[in-house]
Amino acid sequence: MLGPVQSRTFLQLAAGLCLALAGSLASAQVAGEVEFARGVGFAQTPGQAPRTLGKGLELREGDRLTTAEGSSAIVKLQDGTRMTVRPNSEIVLQQYQFRENGSDNSMLLQMVRGGFRAVTGLISKGSPNAARVQTSTATIGIRGTDFDARLCTRDCGAESAQVAESARPNAVLASAKVVQSAGELYAVDANNQRRRLVDGGSVYPGDVVETMPGARAVLAFRDDSRISLGSNTRFRVDNFVFDEKNAAEGRFLVSLVRGTVRAITGLIGKANNRNVSFSTSTATIGIRGTELGIGCEPDCSNLNLWTFLGAIAVQQTGQSALELLQAGQGLFISPSGVVPISTPQQQLTSPDVVPPGDVPVPPNTFSTQQVSDAQEGLFVFVRDGHIEVATASQVLHLGKGEAGFANSAGDTARPTNIPKFIDFDKLPLPTARNPLLVSVLSDVPRVCK
Numbered sequence: 001m002l003g004p005v006q007s008r009t010f011l012q013l014a015a016g017l018c019l020a021l022a023g024s025l026a027s028a029q030v031a032g033e034v035e036f037a038r039g040v041g042f043a044q045t046p047g048q049a050p051r052t053l054g055k056g057l058e059l060r061e062g063d064r065l066t067t068a069e070g071s072s073a074i075v076k077l078q079d080g081t082r083m084t085v086r087p088n089s090e091i092v093l094q095q096y097q098f099r100e101n102g103s104d105n106s107m108l109l110q111m112v113r114g115g116f117r118a119v120t121g122l123i124s125k126g127s128p129n130a131a132r133v134q135t136s137t138a139t140i141g142i143r144g145t146d147f148d149a150r151l152c153t154r155d156c157g158a159e160s161a162q163v164a165e166s167a168r169p170n171a172v173l174a175s176a177k178v179v180q181s182a183g184e185l186y187a188v189d190a191n192n193q194r195r196r197l198v199d200g201g202s203v204y205p206g207d208v209v210e211t212m213p214g215a216r217a218v219l220a221f222r223d224d225s226r227i228s229l230g231s232n233t234r235f236r237v238d239n240f241v242f243d244e245k246n247a248a249e250g251r252f253l254v255s256l257v258r259g260t261v262r263a264i265t266g267l268i269g270k271a272n273n274r275n276v277s278f279s280t281s282t283a284t285i286g287i288r289g290t291e292l293g294i295g296c297e298p299d300c301s302n303l304n305l306w307t308f309l310g311a312i313a314v315q316q317t318g319q320s321a322l323e324l325l326q327a328g329q330g331l332f333i334s335p336s337g338v339v340p341i342s343t344p345q346q347q348l349t350s351p352d353v354v355p356p357g358d359v360p361v362p363p364n365t366f367s368t369q370q371v372s373d374a375q376e377g378l379f380v381f382v383r384d385g386h387i388e389v390a391t392a393s394q395v396l397h398l399g400k401g402e403a404g405f406a407n408s409a410g411d412t413a414r415p416t417n418i419p420k421f422i423d424f425d426k427l428p429l430p431t432a433r434n435p436l437l438v439s440v441l442s443d444v445p446r447v448c449k
Helices: 004-027 122-126 154-160 268-272 435-448
Strands: 030-038 040-044 056-060 064-067 072-077 082-085 091-099 106-119 129-133 139-142 144-150 176-182 183-190 194-197 206-212 216-221 226-229 232-243 252-262 275-277 282-285 290-294 303-309 311-316 323-326 332-333 335-343 377-384 387-390 395-398 405-406
Touching: 064 072, 106 122, 144 154, 206 216, 252 268, 282 290, 282 303, 303 311, 303 323, 311 332, 323 332, 377 387, 387 405, 395 405
Parallel strands: 106 129, 252 275
Antiparallel strands: 030 056, 030 072, 040 064, 064 091, 072 082, 082 106, 091 106, 106 144, 129 139, 139 387, 144 377, 176 216, 183 194, 183 206, 206 232, 216 226, 226 252, 232 252, 252 290, 275 282, 282 311, 290 303, 303 332, 311 323, 332 335, 377 405, 387 395
């Protein structure tokens, strides 16, 4: 039996331990809460007893989320990120810091097994490197995205084998991707939605690409065209259509609204140069298998043109005559007239405008290869946005509608077909209005079988 002094000492130690524990819990940021749960699942803060996943359960930084066979949960984090945790999954909220308009917001998830479907929130939109998912195979960099991620063992191939429908081709929808950039770069789509672009980011038909003052970028197009954008440039992809089996029927129609571009035309231009044009408010430029430079003053009333290789045909706005420029020739067009130039203007040779042929294009930028649905590793599918899958030796960038894969050896690939276990996934999306109904209906075919 403890004496009076020993009892007081014991009580003081116990009180101190409780205070320390309370302080530890208080310092762990509230990360979000559970919106929906089905079946058996738990959230566990390190050093604490597991808490059963259920609607309204508070989640904290450091929590480990686990779901059992046939179980799932939808969670909503403070920054608006929503995530459906798959059955047989283990996800750790390794790091989560979020403050409204905070400059140090960050999210680091660890996917130990299983997977999730996610729509990310403000953290990933605020900074290109602020949101990541770590797995044993690769790290997923999130760039403001709606995506699925899954660590597959034997289960994924078995699920695909139960799908009778044919797999869809894993087509790259983007016209181009950013292969090199410096400074701030944005794309504005046809609906006037603005998004940040970084290396690997996708550019689609109708997008206006904007470089901020002091920034630059190089775009690689699917037909092997490359375009270098200088500082303070606005460049629009008006129409891009390309099928490598029929390049002559392709379309490459772009416009320079402001700034400077230097371009090397690709397979569409080689197959049918009439289907390639560069437009400005002052003139339209056709190509003849070409490397050209176009410099445009703020309103494009003054236009610098230079032919580095091949030839270009220039038609001034409102006129029918064409002027043909061979390699080593240029024009300066202004309201006062047209003047031939014998050397490229400094605007076109500035270090801001990188010669596009000097920039290597990663071999996996647009390519696909055979990957079995039964293969073990990390599979990712992007419904919208931009995902980077990085291993110790390779990086794969995925845009809207693209699936990707990484294995334990560090290899990455864009599968030829979208895996059927992803394309026909019946697990409710985190934005589902009635996830319980979706979950129940998804079980019906299995019961009927």
